[in-house]
Amino acid sequence: MSAWKQNRQRTLEALRQEAEGCTRCDLYKNATQTVFGEGRSGARVVFVGEQPGDREDIEGRPFVGPAGRLFDAVLEDVGIDRKKTYVTNAVKHFKFEPRGKRRIHSKPNAGEIRACRWWLDQELALIRPDVAVALGATAARALTGKPVSVMKLRGTVVSSTEGLPVFITVHPSSLLRVPDEADRRRARELFAEDMRKVKAMMKG
DSSP states (O other): OOHHHHHHHHHHHHHHHHHTTOOSSGGGGTSSSOOOOEEOTTOSEEEEESOOOHHHHHHTOSSOSHHHHHHHHHHHHHTOOGGGSEEEESSOSOOEEEETTEEEEOOOOHHHHHHHHHHHHHHHHHHOOSEEEEESHHHHHHHHSSOOOHHHHTTOEEEOTTSOEEEEEOOTHHHHTOOSHHHHHHHHHHHHHHHHHHHHHOOO
16 A cells, blocks of 8 residues: 555544544434444545434444445445445434434434535545445435435436535435335345446446
């Protein structure tokens, strides 16, 4: 590894350590910990989800719950090595509503997305990928700075506020919510088709 890449890796790690104490919005008060991005410092693609879920909040790593396992399986199917990508979230703390012993996911609001945008900007500036993939509406809003209709723009590329190509698609968690098995298989194949398009955009 070159000295430049080593320095970039250290800088990402320093950013991760700084984020551990983040109080930019109130979500840190109830979350277990900051869940920062992880992956390759020189990744050609950065996948951006919405926020950590219950499992991620406990383990401190992104995309390790049921949606993350499905995401990994689809990436493997289409030939994208997750270890060579970078995976993060638009919001780094778990937002939830307690219901009995369970913690139910609650969608981040515009202010929370805006407050956490600083971390995402820093990650993208350090990694400098060929493309960022917005997994769902919250990620798309964080990357573009405005509300995005995922179903209208799915499979297309728009620009981030910094001019980075942003590929729009659904969050893998949406596939888990499809009740009919045949429809769920079709939804998975559509998501796989999107990931094949992403793979074609990766330059190295």
